[in-house]
Amino acid sequence: xxxxxxxxxxxxxxxxxxxxxxxxxxxxxxxxxxxxxxxxxxxxxxxxxxxxxxxxxxxxxxxxxxxxxxxxxxxxxxxxxxxxxxxxxxxxxxxxxxxxxxxxxxxxxxxxxxxxxxxxxxxxxxxxxxxxxxxxxxxxxxxxxxxxxxxxxxxxxxxxxxxxxxxxxxxxxxxxxxxxxxxxxxxxxxxxxxxxxxxxxxxxxxxxxxxxxxxxxxxxxxxxxxxxxxxxxxxxxxxxxxxxxxxxxxxxxxxxxxxxxxxxxxxxxxxxxxxxxxxxxxxxxxxxxxxxxxxxxxxxxxxxxxxxxxxxxxxxxxxxxxxxxxxxxxxxxxxxxxxxxxxxxxxxxxxxxxxxxxxxxxxxxxxxxxxxxxxxxxxxxxxxxxxxxxxxxxxxxxxxxxxxxxxxxxxxxxxxxxxxxxxxxxxxxxxxxxxxxxxxxxxxxxxxxxxxxxxxxxxxxxxxxxxxxxxxxxxxxxxxxxxxxxxxxxxxxxxxxxxxxxxxxx
Amino acid sequence: xxxxxxxxxxxxxxxxxxxxxxxxxxxxxxxxxxxxxxxxxxxxxxxxxxxxxxxxxxxxxxxxxxxxxxxxxxxxxxxxxxxxxxxxxxxxxxxxxxxxxxxxxxxxxxxxxxxxxxxxxxxxxxxxxxxxxxxxxxxxxxxxxxxxxxxxxxxxxxxxxxxxxxxxxxxxxxxxxxxxxxxxxxxxxxxxxxxxxxxxxxxxxxxxxxxxxxxxxxxxxxxxxxxxxxxxxxxxxxxxxxxxxxxxxxxxxxxxxxxxxxxxxxxxxxxxxxxxxxxxxxxxxxxxxxxxxxxxxxxxxxxxxxxxxxxxxxxxxxxxxxxxxxxxxxxxxxxxxxxxxxxxxxxxxxxxxx
Numbered sequence: 001x002x003x004x005x006x007x008x009x010x011x012x013x014x015x016x017x018x019x020x021x022x023x024x025x026x027x028x029x030x031x032x033x034x035x036x037x038x039x040x041x042x043x044x045x046x047x048x049x050x051x052x053x054x055x056x057x058x059x060x061x062x063x064x065x066x067x068x069x070x071x072x073x074x075x076x077x078x079x080x081x082x083x084x085x086x087x088x089x090x091x092x093x094x095x096x097x098x099x100x101x102x103x104x105x106x107x108x109x110x111x112x113x114x115x116x117x118x119x120x121x122x123x124x125x126x127x128x129x130x131x132x133x134x135x136x137x138x139x140x141x142x143x144x145x146x147x148x149x150x151x152x153x154x155x156x157x158x159x160x161x162x163x164x165x166x167x168x169x170x171x172x173x174x175x176x177x178x179x180x181x182x183x184x185x186x187x188x189x190x191x192x193x194x195x196x197x198x199x200x201x202x203x204x205x206x207x208x209x210x211x212x213x214x215x216x217x218x219x220x221x222x223x224x225x226x227x228x229x230x231x232x233x234x235x236x237x238x239x240x241x242x243x244x245x246x247x248x249x250x251x252x253x254x255x256x257x258x259x260x261x262x263x264x265x266x267x268x269x270x271x272x273x274x275x276x277x278x279x280x281x282x283x284x285x286x287x288x289x290x291x292x293x294x295x296x297x298x299x300x301x302x303x304x305x306x307x308x309x310x311x312x313x314x315x316x317x318x319x320x321x322x323x324x325x326x327x328x329x330x331x332x333x334x335x336x337x338x339x340x341x342x343x344x345x346x347x348x349x350x351x352x353x354x355x356x357x358x359x360x361x362x363x364x365x366x367x368x369x370x371x372x373x374x375x376x377x378x379x380x381x382x383x384x385x386x387x388x389x390x391x392x393x394x395x396x397x398x399x400x401x402x403x404x405x406x407x408x409x410x411x412x413x414x415x416x417x418x419x420x421x422x423x424x425x426x427x428x429x430x431x432x433x434x435x436x437x438x439x440x441x442x443x444x445x446x447x448x449x450x451x452x453x454x455x456x457x458x459x460x461x462x463x464x465x466x467x468x469x470x471x472x473x474x475x476x477x478x479x480x481x482x483x484x485x486x487x488x489x490x491x492x493x494x495x496x497x498x499x500x501x502x503x504x505x506x
Numbered sequence: 507x508x509x510x511x512x513x514x515x516x517x518x519x520x521x522x523x524x525x526x527x528x529x530x531x532x533x534x535x536x537x538x539x540x541x542x543x544x545x546x547x548x549x550x551x552x553x554x555x556x557x558x559x560x561x562x563x564x565x566x567x568x569x570x571x572x573x574x575x576x577x578x579x580x581x582x583x584x585x586x587x588x589x590x591x592x593x594x595x596x597x598x599x600x601x602x603x604x605x606x607x608x609x610x611x612x613x614x615x616x617x618x619x620x621x622x623x624x625x626x627x628x629x630x631x632x633x634x635x636x637x638x639x640x641x642x643x644x645x646x647x648x649x650x651x652x653x654x655x656x657x658x659x660x661x662x663x664x665x666x667x668x669x670x671x672x673x674x675x676x677x678x679x680x681x682x683x684x685x686x687x688x689x690x691x692x693x694x695x696x697x698x699x700x701x702x703x704x705x706x707x708x709x710x711x712x713x714x715x716x717x718x719x720x721x722x723x724x725x726x727x728x729x730x731x732x733x734x735x736x737x738x739x740x741x742x743x744x745x746x747x748x749x750x751x752x753x754x755x756x757x758x759x760x761x762x763x764x765x766x767x768x769x770x771x772x773x774x775x776x777x778x779x780x781x782x783x784x785x786x787x788x789x790x791x792x793x794x795x796x797x798x799x800x801x802x803x804x805x806x807x808x809x810x811x812x813x814x815x816x817x818x819x820x821x822x823x824x825x826x827x828x829x830x831x832x833x834x835x836x837x838x839x840x841x842x843x844x845x846x847x848x849x850x851x852x853x854x855x856x857x858x859x860x
Contacts (some may be wrong), residue, residue: 180682313743334745343743353733355518364733365744367726375724 014076015040015200016061016092016169021070023056031067034226038169038200039212043191045211045218046204047244049436050407052221054204058171061202062094062330063087074169093162094171097178099154101149110146110162125164132163136190148167152183155430166197170194171202176210180298181464181497188214206244206437208237209465211372220244245437257452259291259472264423264456265310265341270319271436272305272480276292279305280316281480287425287456292447294471295460304346307429310458311343311423312336337365344380346460347432348410354403358394359385361402362417388416393442410440415446429460444470454483464496478502513855521547522796522850530796530843531810537842538835545827555824556817566816568702574812576601576766578711580790581797581804582718583635583762589799590755591724591735596642596657597763598787599664600635604764606668607634608771609676609778612689623692628710628765628774635764636757638664644758645750653756661787672780687780695773705838707769715761719801731755763787792840796849811836 017037023030031053038044043386048054059065061072063081072079074090081087087094100402112125126200129142138156146154155175162170168257172191176184191214203214211218212232220243227243237241242248265287272280280302297303308314310321312333316443321328326339336343345351352361363381370377385398394412396405402413409433413468418426431447433442447470451457461467467474468491476484484499486492519526539549560566580597587594594600607630615623642656662812672684679687694705722728733741734751742748750813793811817830 285706300750311743312745332745333743334747337745345743349740350737353740353744356733356734360729360733364741364746367729371726375720376726376729 003006014038014075017073017076018057018061019073021057021060021067023053023065023067023231029224031060031070032224033070034221034224036202036226036229037096038202040200041195041198041215042072043195043201043203043214045215046202046221047206047208047211047218047240048221049206049244049438050434051223051436052244053224054221055173057221058094058173058202058204061087061169061171062092077110086165088165091163091166091168092171093159093167093169094173095155095158095162095175096173097175099158101146101154101157104145106143106145107140107149107160108142108158110157111164115165124137129160132160136193137186138190151178152180152186155179155187156190163194167199168203169200171204173204174206175203175238176205178299180500181493182501183298187503192209207465208240211240212237222246239290241437249334250278257290260289260351260454261413263287264289264291265458267322267325270303270306270309270321271317272309272314273317280309283319283477283480283482285458285475285482287455287458289424289454290472291472292457292459294467294474295458295473295477296464296467296496296500297462297477299462301477301500303429303477306477306478307346307427307460310336310341310427311345313345334365337421340421340424342418342421342426342428344411344414344418344426344428344431348407348414351414352402352410357399357402358389358396358402358405358413359398359411360419362388365417366421384420388420392416392419392446406439408435408443411435411439411443415443419446419450422453426455426457427460428457430462431462432463432466440466466491467498468493476500509856511855512852515851515853516532516574518850519853522847523800523803524556526846526849527796527798527807530839530846531845534547534835534839535844538831539836541831541834542827543829545825546646547827549819552821552825552827556835557813557819559820560813560816566703566820568699570703570809570816571708572703572705572810573815575708575711575773576770576786577789577793577808577811578715578805579766579769580763581788581793581808582711582715582801583766584790584794585797585799585804586718586722586731586762587759588794589735589749590731591738592643592646592752592755592759593654594639594642594657594756595654595791596639596660596757596787597685597759597766597790598783598785599657599661600638600760600763601767601783601787602661602664602668603638603767604631604633605782606671606776607631607764608768609686609689612776612781614690614769615689615693616690620692620694620696623690624695624772626705627689627693627695629767631764631766631768631771632761633764634767635760635762637760638764639756639760643753643760644692646756647753655808668778668782670781671847672778677775683725684780688777689771693772694776703774705773707773710765710769714765715801715805718758718762718795722801727751727754738853748750763790770839778839789836792836796839796843811839814839 001485014037019186020033022029022033034053034057036057041121046054056065060067063083063086066082071082079090081090108126108129111129126142133140138443140153146157175187179187191201205211215232217229218232219229222244263286268284270280270422272276283306295303305314309316311329312335315330323339325340328335328339359381362385369380382398392412392415394416396409402410431443447457459470459498472488472498474486475482476496478500479502487498515640539744542549542552560570580601583597584594586695609624610631614625638660642653642660645651645656646653672686676686678685698704698708730746731744731751734748738748771778775782789811793804793807814835815832818835819829821827822829
C-alpha cells in the first residue's frame with residue numbers, strides 16, 4: 001500500500017481515523033460512538049481512567065476486536081481491518097504493555113518473525129534493524145537474546161518490530177507503566193524523532209504530565225464515551241482531570257504535621273539470600289510516628305523482597321526487625337498482625353481469597369474473634385463490614401465475591417481490612433498501581449490521614465509522583481541496597497531518577 | 507461467517523453448580539443409550555428400570571439407600587479434603603484400613619452394651635483411616651511431597667494388607683475361607699426397618715454429613731479451610747497456618763473414609779472380606795466432584811450413583827443386559843460432568859453472520 005504523493009507534503013493530513021466506533025461486551029458498553037483521528041507527524045494523547053475504553057478503541061484499530069458499529073479510514077480511504085494482519089498491512093503498529101516476544105530468540109529473529117515471506121534475507125534485515133536502532137538512539141544489540149534484555153529494551157524491540165514492518169501509525173499503550181524515569185526519557189526522545197519523521201503516534205496514558213510533555217492534542221474518554229479532543233496548552237491539569245473523571249478531585253493537605261521522634265519500626269542490616277545471591281543487602285531503615293518513608297527503585301531491585309519480609313512471608317537470612325519493641329525478625333504473618341503491622345502487599349490478588357465474599361475477606365485474619373457458640377458470628381461480621389463499606393466508600397455489597405470487584409474497590413477492601421485495626425505501622429506496596437484517578441486520590445488521601453493520626457508508613461511504589469507527593473523521606477533501592485536517601489525539602493526528580501539507575505549513588 | 511466461541515466468564519456461574527450436573531446427567535443418558543442399544547435392550551425401558559422403579563418399590567428404594575450409605579461417607583471425606591486444597595485420592599485405602607481396625611475389634615466386644623459396641627466400631631474405623639491418612643499428610647505438610655501420588659499409592663498397599671491378613675493370620679479358623687472372624691452381636695449395626703438391609707450405618711453417614719456441613723460452612727475452622735483451599739497464598743498472607751489446616755483436613759477426611767469401612771463391617775459384611783470395598787473410595791471422588799464438593803451435592807450425587815448401581819443390576823436381571831452397564835454409566839457420568847463443569851467458568855457465545 002503506498003501513500004498518494006499529493007497529500008504527503010501538506011502539514012498533518014489525517015493518517016488514521018476511527019469514526020463512531022461502538023463496542024459492547026454483554027451489558028458493558030466499552031465504546032459508545034467514539035471518534036479519534038491522528039495526523040501525520042503528530043503525537044495524539046488518548047487519556048482516560050481504567051475502564052474508560054482506551055484499550056478497546058485501539059484494539060479495534062489493530063484488528064484485535066471487531067466493533068459492533070463504526071468505521072475506520074486510513075489516508076481518507078475506508079479500510080476494513082478484521083484481524084491484526086490487516087492492520088499491519090495498512091501500516092498500523094501497536095506496542096502493548098504485554099510484550100509478545102520469544103525470549104529464546106535474538107532481537108533480529110524476533111523482529112523478522114511473522115513477516116510473512118518465504119525467503120528471509122537475514123543480512124539486509126539485520127542492516128535495516130541496526131540503522132533503525134542508531135537513528136533512534138536505541139542501545140539494543142540486534143544479536144542479543146531477548147531473555148537477556150531489560151524490560152525497557154524489550155519495549156524498544158517491540159517498537160522496532162512495528163517500524164520494521166513500515167508502520168505509519170504507531171499505538172503505544174501506557175508505555176511508561178513499566179519504565180524507570182530515565183528509560184521513559186529515552187523512549188520519549190525516540191517517539192518524538194519518529195513523529196518528526198512523519199509517523200502518526202497514538203499515546204495512551206493516564207499520566208497528565210506525559211500528555212503535557214508529548215502531545216498538542218488529547219482525546220479524552222470517560223466511561224466508554226468520547227468527552228472530546230482538546231488542545232493541551234489551553235487547559236490546566238485540574239481541568240483535564242475534571243474532564244477525565246467527570247468531577248473535580250480534592251487534594252489532601254498534610255504538610256503541616258511533622259514526623260515525631262518515636263521509632264515505630266526499625267530494620268537493621270537486613271540480608272535476604274536466594275540461590276547464592278543477595279536480593280537484599282544490608283538494608284537498614286527506621287520509620288517514626290507520623291512519617292511516610294517512600295522506597296523508590298526500578299522494579300526488581302529488592303523492593304519486593306523487602307515488602308515480602310516485612311509482611312512476614314519471607315524469612316531474612318540476617319538482620320533484625322523490631323516493631324514497637326517486639327522482635328519480629330523471624331515473624332510469621334500472624335506475628336506481624338499481632339504486633340500492629342498493617343500490610344498491603346504488591347499483588348492484590350495474592351492477598352485475598354478471590355472467590356470469597358468481601359465480608360469474609362475482611363475478617364479472615366481475625367476470624368477467631370468472631371465466634372459465637374462455635375459458629376461464625378455472621379451478624380457481628382455484617383455490622384462491622386457494613387460500617388467499613390460506608391466509611392471507605394467501597395462500591396460493593398458485603399456478600400459480593402472479591403473477584404467481582406474492580407481493582408480500586410479491591411484495594412479499598414484491603415485498606416479497610418488493615419486500617420480498621422488501627423495499625424501503628426503500615427507496610428504498603430504499589431497501593432495505586434493500575435487504579436483510576438479517583439481511586440488513586442482516595443487511597444493517597446487515606447494514607448495521608450493515617451500519617452496524621454500517628455502511624456509510621458513504609459510506602460514502596462514504582463510511581464515516583466506518588467512518592468514525591470506523600471513521602472517525608474525517600475530511599476532509593478538499587479541491586480538490593482539502599483543507595484540514596486532524600487528528605488522532602490531536597491526532593492529532586494532528576495537526582496532520584498539517577499540514583500534509581502545506580503549511577504548517582506552517594 | 508457465524509460461529510460459536512468459548513469465552514471466559516468474569517465470575518463463576520453460581521446456578522451452574524446445580525444446573526450443570528443435571529445437564530451432565532442428561533447428556534450421559536443420551537450417550538449411554540448407545541451402549542444399551544448395543545446390548546439389545548430399549549434404553550427407555552432400561553432407564554425407567556434404573557431411575558423410576560426404585561421410587562415405586564419399597565425394597566428397591568431402601569436398597570438404594572443401603573448402597574448410597576458408603577458413597578455419602580467417602581464422598582464427604584473427599585469433598586472435605588478437596589475443599590481445603592488437599593487432594594486425597596486415598597479414601598479407598600483409608601476405608602480398607604478402617605475396616606481392618608473395625609473387624610479387628612468387632613469379635614472382641616462380647617459382653618459390652620450394644621451402644622458401646624457400635625461406638626467402638628465407629629471409632630476404631632475412624633482411627634484406622636486416620637492412621638493411613640497420617641502418612642501422606644505428614645509427607646505433604648513437612649516435606650511438601652505431592653499427596654496425590656502418595657495417597658494413591660497407599661490404596662493398593664492397603665488392598666494387599668487386607669489380602670495378607672485374610673490369607674494369613676486372620677483366615678477364618680472355622681471355615682478356612684479367606685475372611686476374618688465374625689464380629690459379635692454387640693458390635694453389629696442394628697437394622698432400622700424390617701425386611702431390608704438398611705442399618706445404623708445410614709444414620710452414621712447422615713450424622714457425619716451434617717457435622718461436616720456445619721464445620722465447613724458455619725465454623726471458623728471451616729472458613730479457614732476453605733480459604734486455604736481456594737488460595738493457599740492468600741490464606742498464608744492473612745496469617746492462617748495453611749500446613750496445619752491441610753493436616754486437619756487430611757486427617758478428618760481419612761477418619762471419615764475409615765468410618766465407611768467400619769459401617770461396611772458392622773452393617774453389611776460383619777467381617778473383613780477381600781472385596782469389602784470394591785472401589786467405593788474411588789467412587790467417592792466421583793461423588794464429591796459430581797456434587798460440586800458441597801455436602802448437599804454429595805448427598806444428591808451419592809443417591810444418583812446408588813440408583814445407577816442398584817438399577818443396573820436389576821436391569822441385568824430383568825432385561826438380561828450386562829451388569830457392567832453400571833460402570834459404563836457412572837464412568838461416562840464422571841467424564842461428562844468434569845467436561846460440563848468447565849462451563850461454570852466459561853460460556854458459549856454465538857456470533858451471527860455479518
